[in-house]
Amino acid sequence: MPKIIDHHKRKVRIAEATWKVIVDEGIEQASVRKIAKAAGLSTGSLRHYFSSQSELLRFSMEMVSERVIERAKAREYSEDISPLEFLTEGVYEVLPVNEERKIEMEVWLAFSAKVLVDSTLRELSNKVYSDMHQGLKNVVLALQSLQYAKDGLDLELEANRLHAIVDGMAMHHLLNPEHFTHDEMIQTLKYHLQSLCK
Missing domain, CATH: 1.10.10.60 (Homeodomain-like)
Incomplete structure (x- = not known):
């Protein structure tokens, strides 16, 4: 057989x-x-x-994105933690907080550089960027909906700022882990999200 x-x-x-x-x-x-x-x-x-190599890279990058989305969707709220902690841990899905996520982020950074010279990968890059941005925007929106957020926050600007902070932290930690440690990355995220709250 x-x-x-x-x-x-x-x-x-x-x-x-x-x-x-x-x-x-x-x-x-x-x-x-x-x-x-x-x-x-x-x-x-x-x-x-x-x-082709581009087709292979595209599938490989789609798989990175799908795994992050699947993990985020699989998360369930527990009353053992506060809503702010739950949202903070949700952002961990796109940060190199463990070996699996570190590999995903390293691959994604390499892919992002390739996009600059391979236009066939641009559409996927734009889609993943948009998905991630919407996910981070949802974090800020949730803080507002739960009435945790300070009054008068600009949703679009705060989503842009959170996205820039997350990308920057991921890159700093990957490139200079001895200077911007895992713990500093986590504490910086917590500090930023707390700063959005009343």
């Missing part, structure tokens, strides 16, 4: 191999040959799933 191949699982395996090559060697070294080797496949087998 022929072996049944789960094609989605194989594509996920290839995407995860792509992440590994990007993190270990950089996105410029993420050739189809190297990714195929990291995934334990032949180059021909990989090309069966992805006809």
